[in-house]
Each structure stands twice: as C-alpha cells, then as structure tokens.
Amino acid sequence: MRYLSTRGHAESQAFCDILLGGLAPDGGLYLPEIYPQVSAAELAEWRELPYHALALRVLQKFIDDIPACDLKTLVDRTYTAQTYRWCRAGRDAGDITPLTTLAPGFHLLELSNGPTLAFKDMAMQLLGNLFEYVLDKRHETINILGATSGDTGSAAEYAMRGKRGVRVFMLSPHGKMSAFQRAQMYSLADANIFNIAITAMFDDCQDIVKAVSNDAAFKARYKIGAVNSINWARVAAQVVYYFKGYFEASKSNDQHVDFCVPSGNFGNICAGHIARMMGLPIGRLVLATNENDVLDEFFRTGVYRPRSTAETCVTSSPSMDISKASNFERFVFDLVGRDADVVRELWKEVDAGRSFDLSKTPYFAKLPQYGFVSGRSTHADRLATIRDVWQKYGTMIDTHTADAVKVAREHVDARTPMVVLETAQPVKFAETIQEALGRDPMRPAELEGIENLPQRVAVMPADAEAVKAFVVRHCG
C-alpha cells in the first residue's frame, strides 16, 4: 500500500515513512492510493472477532511494510482489556468498545475506556507502540512537540510514556484546562514526558508549535515531530471501531448502520468515511458540531468558511472548538474525484484565510452519495440531552457525546440502526455535568484523588525561543 498527497506533488510513500511525519512536503495530507476493499467473505469472518483480532485484519490492509507477526504483537499489546479497563460495570473484560443500547435501534459505542477516558486513546495507544517499533528498527529518536487544550495532550502523553526513543514536549494554556485534565497530564512522572504551561491561550500554544516547526534547521537538528490529528496512522486505527460498531449493531452483513460522530478536526468521522469507502455497509455518516459549526455549514450549504480566532468560541464541548477542520482536506480530495489540482486551488484560499464555495459545482451534488448529513448543538441542547439521557435511560454521557446524541435524534430513520460514538467519559467535564444534573459524575476508583498527586509542569510565557531553549536543555 502506497500513500499519496492530497495536493498531488509529493512522491508516494510507504506506511512507515509517513508514520513519523505530519503533512506531505507539498502541504497536503496523505491518503492511500486506493482504498482497500473488504469482501463479503472477510466481513463474515470478521463479525465474531474480538477487538484486537479485528484491528489486525483492518490494519493489515493499510500496513504492508511491517511483518505480519510484528504487527500482530504490536496490535495485541495495544488493545488489551487492561489498557481499556474503564468500561462501565458488568462487561466482558475483552470487549473494549461495548455497545450500549439506549432505545431500540439507538446505540452508544463506548470509545472512552482507555487511560485518558477519551476516544483519542483508541488510536494514540497504537501510535505509541508503532513509534517505538519503527524508531528502534531505524535507530532513531523523536521529540514530539504538541499543543493541547486537553484531550489530545493527555492521550499523547499516556501513549508515549516510557517509550524508547520518544520524548514528548506538550504545551497547554496555563490555567485553562479543567483540574482533572491538569492532574491527568501534570502528574505523570515519566522521564520522557515534559509539560509546559504557557501563560496565554491555546491558539498561542499552537502558534509556538508552528514557529518551532517552521525553523527547519532546529526541527532537523532536534528531530521535532508531531502526533496531531492529521497523522495518517491515527485515522487508520480509528477505522477499526467502525467495523466493530457495525457488527455489534447489526445482525447480518446485508444490513446498513448509520453512525453519528461529534466532530472537531474531522479525524474521527474521516475514519468512518474510509470504512464506508472500503465497503463496510454504512448508510449515513451524521456529523455533529457544537456552536463552532464550520463543518455543519459546509454539509448544509457547500460553503467552507474557516472562522477567525475571534469567531471561534469556547464551549462546554471544548474538544470540538475548532476554527477549521484539519482533516477535512482528505474528504474533499475524494469528493472532487481525487483531483489534486482542484484541492490545491481550494486550499490556496483556505491557507490565505478565505472560504470556498462548492454549492454551484457538480461536487456538491455528489455529497449524498458519500452518506454525509449534519447538524449542530448548543450549550442548552447539551444540558437538555445529558439530562434526558440520564432520566430516560440511567446513562450519563459527556458533553461531546451529548452533541452527537442531539443531532443523531434529528436524523434517525426507523429502519436503520443508529450508532452514536461516545468520545469521552463525563468525569472529564464535571462542571457541565453538575450544571445539567446537579450531581458529580462517577469516576473510576483508581482516579480518585488524582488532583492531589504531585504535579510537574514548567510555566513559561508565550515565547517560541524560550520553548526551544527548554527542548535543547532536556535533549541531553
């Protein structure tokens, strides 16, 4: 399997060569040259597999430059009941992404049972093991530099902690994350994890990462890498749970299943699009946004208008607070018939801070054939949905999942099962749960009191040079 860039200029690459990088050299995103297909016989065999075995089958379609026995070891080590142990009570221990049925034909797929209680663990834990394996083979090291407003940073740190050849330098906005999120990250004692709290906003953290990465000499000398949501391996790992969710929610492989996905950077739902392109019988992909509705606007109108920083608001589903969606280019590449020239022209506009409008093009007319529909949710909707799901079904959901449940309900079709992806556990967003339910969310016993553990974090001003100096000091 070779990978090409959505902007058409880069040489095609093998999986391991794009694993450690981010963007293609031409500024595009990597995608498989052709989507691997699943046969009816494969679907029949895969239906009964436990998660780790299913993951191997799916990932083998995308990864042909790691020997099968090595890949099996990495995948088996990643998807264990021990790592994904925070399933709600009473589950079969091997079932790491259980399906909860709320009402007939309406389900939640739990993806937040990993170490940081958000779905990002599903892919990031695999990335940690893949990085260690490939770096070891190549006798290389990497210094991951990232910015986080919460979920991504902790998922990256828990995936990379203790990994040979990897250091993580994670910037977060000082005092802007919840006490629980701070405790999750800053209490890690591993020698290869470095937390840096920047006395500014998340966007300033991101700007520092960009500034450091744009210093080509520094980047090469200190082997600066990233694990952000455009990383292809993360998208590939996420394809697996669409298969799992499909099998859980259907009785036979001639049925269709709809999925609803709370979306920010379009990474999660992009994996659903790819599963559908591989031949998994997904009916519709329902995209849910919060008040930051750039994607909902596109799927309704054909206009993609990235927002300014001033227009982007902080919401109670903060992991979906985006001004533009970094993985969206992957879908548009398919939508325009994989014409890299068209993508390049469109992103010339986006990169200059402008919008593009496909509404009067034949591409927009093709949207339904990709199954996409969309909707948006607000703070009031989240509160009402969390309350309703709690009162009706006794299930507590987090704010992001609530956005998806709200939008999914607007799109249910009585003949097709709907699977809502549950992307985080409520304990991560306790304030809003309090506001909705007047009670605290439950938390896994092992995480009781993590706010009281000693914390390790360097506080710094928003200054790229200071961050570079810190990296240099800690690279030995």
Ligand SMILES: *Cc1c(COP(=O)(O)O)cnc(C)c1O
């Ligand atoms: C990251 C995240 C999302 C958004 O996922 P994308 O892949 O960026 O679309 C939704 N919910 C939670 C809890 C997240 O952490």
